[in-house]
Amino acid sequence: MAxxxxxxxxxxxxxxxxxxxxxxxxxxxxxxxxxxxENELAAEFFVSRNAxxxxxxxxxxxxxxxxxxxxxxxxxxxxxxxxxxxxxxxKETFKDLGEVRNEVRAAMPVAAPPAVARxxxxxxxxxxxxxxxxxxxxxxPLSLDLTYLSPDIGTRILDHPLETNDLFALxxxxxxxxxxxxxxxxxxxxxxxxxxxxxxxxxxxxxLMLGRLTSLDDGRPVDLEYIxxxxxxxxxxxxxxxxxx
Amino acid sequence: MAxxxxxxxxxxxxxxxxxxxxxxxxxxxxxxxxxxxENELAAEFFVSRNAxxxxxxxxxxxxxxxxxxxxxxxxxxxxxxxxxxxxxxxKETFKDLGEVRNEVRAAMPVAAPPAVARxxxxxxxxxxxxxxxxxxxxxxPLSLDLTYLSPDIGTRILDHPLETNDLFALxxxxxxxxxxxxxxxxxxxxxxxxxxxxxxxxxxxxxLMLGRLTSLDDGRPVDLEYIxxxxxxxxxxxxxxxxxx
Numbered sequence: 327m328a329x330x331x332x333x334x335x336x337x338x339x340x341x342x343x344x345x346x347x348x349x350x351x352x353x354x355x356x357x358x359x360x361x362x363x364e365n366e367l368a369a370e371f372f373v374s375r376n377a378x379x380x381x382x383x384x385x386x387x388x389x390x391x392x393x394x395x396x397x398x399x400x401x402x403x404x405x406x407x408x409x410x411x412x413x414x415x416x417k418e419t420f421k422d423l424g425e426v427r428n429e430v431r432a433a434m435p436v437a438a439p440p441a442v443a444r445x446x447x448x449x450x451x452x453x454x455x456x457x458x459x460x461x462x463x464x465x466x467p468l469s470l471d472l473t474y475l476s477p478d479i480g481t482r483i484l485d486h487p488l489e490t491n492d493l494f495a496l497x498x499x500x501x502x503x504x505x506x507x508x509x510x511x512x513x514x515x516x517x518x519x520x521x522x523x524x525x526x527x528x529x530x531x532x533x534l535m536l537g538r539l540t541s542l543d544d545g546r547p548v549d550l551e552y553i554x555x556x557x558x559x560x561x562x563x564x565x566x567x568x569x570x571x
Numbered sequence: 572m573a574x575x576x577x578x579x580x581x582x583x584x585x586x587x588x589x590x591x592x593x594x595x596x597x598x599x600x601x602x603x604x605x606x607x608x609e610n611e612l613a614a615e616f617f618v619s620r621n622a623x624x625x626x627x628x629x630x631x632x633x634x635x636x637x638x639x640x641x642x643x644x645x646x647x648x649x650x651x652x653x654x655x656x657x658x659x660x661x662k663e664t665f666k667d668l669g670e671v672r673n674e675v676r677a678a679m680p681v682a683a684p685p686a687v688a689r690x691x692x693x694x695x696x697x698x699x700x701x702x703x704x705x706x707x708x709x710x711x712p713l714s715l716d717l718t719y720l721s722p723d724i725g726t727r728i729l730d731h732p733l734e735t736n737d738l739f740a741l742x743x744x745x746x747x748x749x750x751x752x753x754x755x756x757x758x759x760x761x762x763x764x765x766x767x768x769x770x771x772x773x774x775x776x777x778x779l780m781l782g783r784l785t786s787l788d789d790g791r792p793v794d795l796e797y798i799x800x801x802x803x804x805x806x807x808x809x810x811x812x813x814x815x816x
Binding site for chain 1: 580581583584586587588589590591592595596598601615616617628629632633650655656657658659676677681682684685686687701703717749750751752753754755756757758759760761763764765766775776777778779780782788797800802805806807808809810811812813
């Protein structure tokens with residue numbers, strides 16, 4: 327391609343371009359008092375007002391902004407940032423932003439399915455402790471967390487208040503070990519009907535699904551979690567370094 | 572909580588528990604020839620066949636499996652893994668899995684909106700190079716990538732074939748610098764109608780949205796990207812270490 331020829335672009339492409347930059351600006355707190363009028367945004371992005379209107383519809387459908395005639399365009403909710411670089415519990419992460427409260431939906435010994443047993447280096451059918459928590463920050467749910475704990479640690483954790491503590495802190499407390507490392511998998515999945523109702527989002531809403539296996543500092547895996555985070559409330563942030571060639 | 576009392580659980584909770592473990596097993600390649608029959612899975616997870624059936628419906632709605640009378644339950648598609656620990660392009664990442672092919676939808680100089688200019692440390696309105704690519708692995712789209720490049724680098728990149736190269740490799744080639752680091756933000760968002768059609772997914776499908784600002788090894792930010800990955804085709808994987816207390 328020796329010469330760059332600007333292609334004729336459908337409006338939806340220009341709208342997407344504006345929406346992506348606006349989304350990031352909103353997350354960065356650029357518009358505490360609401361977004362500028364459409365004509366100002368059109369000038370800022372070098373696109374038509376129709377393209378801006380389409381971009382704002384995209385962001386409204388993501389649950390990020392509210393729009394109304396006369397009242398203008400306002401931020402529906404700020405997203406919270408969860409770190410991809412440090413292994414922290416929610417309560418540790420959001421300690422300056424508000425209280426994390428856990429609704430404990432289950433806390434009980436269960437027989438480990440073979441795949442769970444294998445990851446926790448146990449025998450199939452061995453008892454593990456299963457804990458399910460709906461985690462709130464402020465008035466709204468943030469995530470639905472399913473946790474399998476190694477029996478020696480899990481049994482002792484059941485004696486502690488789960489409503490107000492991160493499991494990470496409790497694991498370190500009852501084991502006498504620091505956590506070492508975790509392997510994690512991040513996906514975007516649609517919320518099934520029941521998970522959606524529990525998290526108070528529409529059926530099929532986008533969830534950030536985090537699978538995480540956490541080990542103690544001696545290398546033993548003790549905590550297997552499946553965490554459904556509301557896509558409209560959480561951004562995961564981190565840094566990467568280019569490896570040597 | 573001194574004694575752990577098993578709570579009466581709705582079937583949907585048991586189904587979710589089975590679905591989460593099955594999802595991970597499928598990603599790990601545990602069922603190359605399809606999933607075992609419902610009664611075997613029921614025994615494996617210590618739940619009823621109805622709960623297993625509900626779990627399989629969840630995974631079917633995620634696009635992960637196909638089910639049919641007589642033919643059983645098969646894997647609809649394996650997900651590809653993209654690393655959260657190393658800064659790599661798609662082509663570098665999937666070099667052993669197949670060919671990454673880019674459909675170049677736009678490649679042109681544009682005036683930088685103020686928010687883009689700021690992140691690339693340019694003046695508002697300064698020209699940047701905008702590139703939009705629909706990236707395929709095999710026959711299906713994997714991601715839709717919107718990229719803003721610093722003008723000095725972007726202009727030279729337009730002279731190279733964009734269909735078959737990662738931008739990361741081209742940036743290093745034309746700048747004579749190695750990439751240094753990147754800051755990234757990961758979200759789950761619903762696909763707007765036009766992005767959905769482009770990525771060949773249903774309207775509102777869950778996308779993994781990656782915002783990434785990449786700098787050269789001298790610290791200068793040169794590459795701002797907004798990457799929509801198909802939620803049903805990509806898992807991001809990485810490792811975390813517990814920081815010192």
